[in-house]
Amino acid sequence: MEFDLISRYFKEPFADLVQSRGESVLAGIGDDCAALKPTLNHTLYISTDTLVEGVHFFSDDSAHGVGWKSLACNLSDLAACGATPLGFTLNLSLPSVDENWLSGFSGGLLDLAAQENCPLVGGDTTSAGSNTAKTISITVFGQAPAGHNGFHRAHALAGDEVWVSGTPGLARLGLLLQYQRVGQLAACCKQSELMRVEQLLAALPDHLKQPALNALQQPVTRIRLGQQLHGLANACVDLSDGLGGDIGHIANSSGLMANLSVLEIQAMWLEYWPELARSPDALELLGTLVSTTLQGGDDFELCWVAKPAHHNAIQSIEPRPRRIGTLQQGKGVWLAREKAGPERWLEQSYNHFAEPRP
Numbered sequence: 289m290e291f292d293l294i295s296r297y298f299k300e301p302f303a304d305l306v307q308s309r310g311e312s313v314l315a316g317i318g319d320d321c322a323a324l325k326p327t328l329n330h331t332l333y334i335s336t337d338t339l340v341e342g343v344h345f346f347s348d349d350s351a352h353g354v355g356w357k358s359l360a361c362n363l364s365d366l367a368a369c370g371a372t373p374l375g376f377t378l379n380l381s382l383p384s385v386d387e388n389w390l391s392g393f394s395g396g397l398l399d400l401a402a403q404e405n406c407p408l409v410g411g412d413t414t415s416a417g418s419n420t421a422k423t424i425s426i427t428v429f430g431q432a433p434a435g436h437n438g439f440h441r442a443h444a445l446a447g448d449e450v451w452v453s454g455t456p457g458l459a460r461l462g463l464l465l466q467y468q469r470v471g472q473l474a475a476c477c478k479q480s481e482l483m484r485v486e487q488l489l490a491a492l493p494d495h496l497k498q499p500a501l502n503a504l505q506q507p508v509t510r511i512r513l514g515q516q517l518h519g520l521a522n523a524c525v526d527l528s529d530g531l532g533g534d535i536g537h538i539a540n541s542s543g544l545m546a547n548l549s550v551l552e553i554q555a556m557w558l559e560y561w562p563e564l565a566r567s568p569d570a571l572e573l574l575g576t577l578v579s580t581t582l583q584g585g586d587d588f589e590l591c592w593v594a595k596p597a598h599h600n601a602i603q604s605i606e607p608r609p610r611r612i613g614t615l616q617q618g619k620g621v622w623l624a625r626e627k628a629g630p631e632r633w634l635e636q637s638y639n640h641f642a643e644p645r646p
């Protein structure tokens with residue numbers, strides 16, 4: 289039974305992809321170990337992430353979307369290090385065998401795996417007993433030329449510019465929409481923010497709702513961007529817990545402070561939602577969007593820092609990244625506003641063991 293499932297949903301559908309990698313997969317599903325052969329003079333990059341039903345995805349989320357996202361959040365870590373995927377393993381712990389779910393899940397995994405040329409090479413499948421949550425644990429293996437600096441978080445320098453790809457905060461907007469749909473918005477934001485978030489969701493035009501939901505359910509992967517940043521970025525992170533916390537990781541590890549421009553974050557939103565400029569509530573809505581961006585979560589866009597000398601080279605990357613601040617001597621994450629002085633950002637981005645929000 290177990291071997292039959294593994295073969296049907298994980299070995300057979302991925303066989304062509306494994307085949308297409310030629311020499312780099314020496315052994316895949318069916319052996320005791322997978323064997324991968326990195327290119328000569330390359331460094332191996334490894335990252336692992338776990339998704340738990342009820343924590344990282346809803347029980348009624350599409351299985352295809354869950355498959356896609358499970359791999360996307362792992363590939364995003366490779367992207368943030370400038371690595372290229374070699375393959376991945378999958379550990380599945382399930383309460384029962386639901387073939388409909390497995391088929392959708394395997395399809396979502398395969399769609400992204402094929403897009404990024406990242407074959408499934410092994411894993412483990414266990415039953416955790418009924419009444420348990422589905423748990424999906426993926427480990428990705430990637431490589432980058434040995435001379436590449438790896439974009440380590442501690443390698444940022446004072447004076448570096450802070451850049452982001454895409455529209456960080458969009459996935460959180462999608463999450464807020466999803467909670468609103470099931471009448472549980474209060475479970476996903478602070479009591480003190482609830483009215484402003486409701487105002488924001490009411491103002492959001494219908495045609496911008498689907499892209500926000502897509503950003504949450506089927507996030508992009510930025511492997512190509514990570515490669516383009518070789519020789520340009522000093523440090524990089526993927527935005528999985530929110531911009532405020534994630535840029536905080538680079539700043540703290542490098543002993544610096546991040547100074548983010550509120551005006552630039554607002555300009556990013558005005559590009560996504562141009563009609564907003566004409567709204568009488570524009571300032572208030574933009575304020576809520578800035579908080580949404582900083583608290584964020586699940587964007588899987590990249591945030592990196594680079595010397596100002598690389599400004600033009602970075603601006604010529606497509607789609608065009610946005611410079612949203614600088615790193616300076618000091619500590620913490622600060623928000624520079626147009627008229628008032630800078631203000632320290634003290635909110636929390638996502639933390640699994642945090643106390644409930646007031």
Ligand code: ADP
Pocket residue numbers: 294298316317318319320321377378379380408409410411412413
């Ligand atoms: P072992 O007993 O040697 O650990 P298993 O019975 O767990 O082997 O798995 C048999 C083969 O199927 C192995 O090659 C393993 O890597 C692969 N495998 C098991 N579960 C999965 C999965 N969920 N996805 C991909 N490969 C899997």
Ligand code: MG
Pocket residue numbers: 411412413
């Ligand atoms: Mg096993």
